[in-house]
Structures are given as C-alpha cells and as structure tokens.
Amino acid sequence: MVKRLPFVDALRGSAVAGMLVIHLSEWWLAPAVRRTGTFATLYFLSKLVAPIFLTLVGVALVLRFGGRSRRWADLRPVLLRGLKILALGYAFNLAVWVPIWGLEEIVNWDVLQLIGLSIVVCGLLLRTPWWVRLALALGMSGLSAVLTVRHLSLLPTYLADIIHGRTPPAYFPIAPWMAYALGGTVLGEVYLRARQAGWLSRFTALVASLGAGLLVVGALGRPWTVRFDPDELWLAEFSHPSLAQLAFASGAVLLLFAGLQVLYQRRKPSWLGPLVAMGREALVIYVLHHLVGYTLFHFLGWHDRFGFPAVTLMLLSSFAVIYVILRALPVPVRVVHRALG
Numbered sequence: 001m002v003k004r005l006p007f008v009d010a011l012r013g014s015a016v017a018g019m020l021v022i023h024l025s026e027w028w029l030a031p032a033v034r035r036t037g038t039f040a041t042l043y044f045l046s047k048l049v050a051p052i053f054l055t056l057v058g059v060a061l062v063l064r065f066g067g068r069s070r071r072w073a074d075l076r077p078v079l080l081r082g083l084k085i086l087a088l089g090y091a092f093n094l095a096v097w098v099p100i101w102g103l104e105e106i107v108n109w110d111v112l113q114l115i116g117l118s119i120v121v122c123g124l125l126l127r128t129p130w131w132v133r134l135a136l137a138l139g140m141s142g143l144s145a146v147l148t149v150r151h152l153s154l155l156p157t158y159l160a161d162i163i164h165g166r167t168p169p170a171y172f173p174i175a176p177w178m179a180y181a182l183g184g185t186v187l188g189e190v191y192l193r194a195r196q197a198g199w200l201s202r203f204t205a206l207v208a209s210l211g212a213g214l215l216v217v218g219a220l221g222r223p224w225t226v227r228f229d230p231d232e233l234w235l236a237e238f239s240h241p242s243l244a245q246l247a248f249a250s251g252a253v254l255l256l257f258a259g260l261q262v263l264y265q266r267r268k269p270s271w272l273g274p275l276v277a278m279g280r281e282a283l284v285i286y287v288l289h290h291l292v293g294y295t296l297f298h299f300l301g302w303h304d305r306f307g308f309p310a311v312t313l314m315l316l317s318s319f320a321v322i323y324v325i326l327r328a329l330p331v332p333v334r335v336v337h338r339a340l341g
Helices: 006-028 037-046 048-067 072-095 104-106 111-125 132-145 157-164 172-196 200-220 243-266 270-280 284-299 308-328 330-340
Strands: none
Touching: 006 048, 006 172, 006 243, 006 284, 006 308, 048 111, 048 172, 048 243, 072 104, 072 111, 072 284, 104 243, 111 132, 111 172, 132 172, 132 243, 157 172, 157 200, 172 200, 172 243, 200 243, 270 284, 284 308, 284 330
C-alpha cells in the first residue's frame, strides 16, 4: 500500500469544495437568483466535481495496492468496501430523499451507488493490463453517445435505467460515468510506474499535455452552452453528458492532477491543508451536508429563499463549521472509516 498522497487528497478536497458550493447554492438560492449568469457559471464549473471524485476512485484503488493486484485475497476488503458504499447509497436515499419526496426515492441510483459499483468493477479489473481498462473507458464513453433504452429492452427496467440513465431513477448511469474510474486506474498505475522509475517530470509533462489537448477538443464543442433549467437541475445532463463535456472534464481533471502533483513535489503548501482535510473525509461531508443543508433546511422552510450575499456568507460559515468538526470530532469520523473498511 502506498502512503496517502497529499496532492491526491487536495484534489479530492477541491471537488468537495465545489460540491458544497453548487449543492448549497442550488438548494438555498431563490429561483430568480438561480436564473443569472453567475449561477450558470457555477453550474458549469460544478460539472468537474463528479469526474474528479470518480477518477480518484480508480487512482486510490491502484495506490492501495501499490500497483495492480495479483491476488484475489487482496481484493476481498476492497470489494466489501464497494458493496458497503453501494448499500450506503440506498440508506442515504432513505434518510435524505424519502422523508421529503416519498418512498419511491429509495431506488434512486446516485453517485454513492456508482462509486460503490465502480470500486467493485475496477477492483476486479486491476488484474488486467492498463490498456484493457483504458479501452473499456473509451468504449463506455463512446457508447453513451448512442445508447438508448431501446437497445437495452431485453434487460430488467431498473438495470436498463442505471446503465443508460433515465432520470429518475438513474442520475449517474454506468455509461459513461464509470469510465472516469476506469481511466483513474490507468492514471494511478502510470503515476506509480513513473515514480518508481524516477521520471515523474516526464509523467507530469505527458499528463499535462494530454489534459490540455482534451480540454481544447472539448472546448471546440462549447459544452458551456448546453441549456438547462435551473429549477430542475436534477433532470439536467448529468445523465447524458456530451462527448465534448466528457473530453473537457477529463482534460481539466488531468491538468489539476498534474498541477497539484508538481506543487506538492516542489513544496508542501500549508494553505492547502483545509482541502487535504476535506478530501480525506469526502464521504462524511457528502452525507452530512445533505442531511443538514438539504433535509433539515427543507423542513425549516429555508430552501429557495436567499440571495447571493446571504448564501455566500452561509457557504463560508459552512466551510468553517465542517473544518471545525473534522478537527474537533475525529473519533466519530474514525468510526465511519472502520465501518466502511
């Protein structure tokens, strides 16, 4: 097992920060405020959050094993963790969505379910060569552009939905979102080989060049021009991101990965400490901010009622409270880690 890498935690922490900003803004801002250019910009930038999380699922798996796993016994704890997170996703639905929207929400297929399944699938595929996983990721991305429910008509309806992405119940379908995790295993494996061989500088240049290329290719498709209804973001293109969006997001993730790796290789910036802390406790923060920011605020009648200045102050307060909780309550956090393996 490779020692935790602060730059990976910092990258995950940046995704946590982005998640908090877009979720809490979406829940707390008044409808009229959500129809502004500022919110549209926030929404576009937020579409990097899930790609970062999912890519780092693959990277973390490789780092856990120090490379590809060749023993089935080593995979058992990983597979169990994946199944626990998958189950946690449905328990999360019961705690967060069901009290507000009804019992049918328990079957929602969201990011926790996707992460749990991705851990299981990527864990099993770690024994394969890197190019197999890369080919699967590329194939899954391309398939998502043409796949329809009609192609999956022989499958049970729920399974077809979580593969293809009919919303509801599937908000993060397997195609194409699992492609990020598969690609992350390739990124993690190449990083480890580069570190062991002593050519991290060449690795960084390669990843940054590839990231810049994908960013440009994606930008040619103008993914920021995709129209959406700010009052129904849950029906937006999370289910069916375009190939341009996939390329743009992948490029941004690679550039951030390379940039933070260089930053931590040259020095250890203390100012990124809060991001590192949030990155290490991403799952705890994910659950907590939904329970408080969504469910509790809904029952208090505080959804859809604030302007940008008030929400900005509330966001800053939320970051401060989360940081204090992580520093002051380490025992409950460790209990969560032990429960999930």
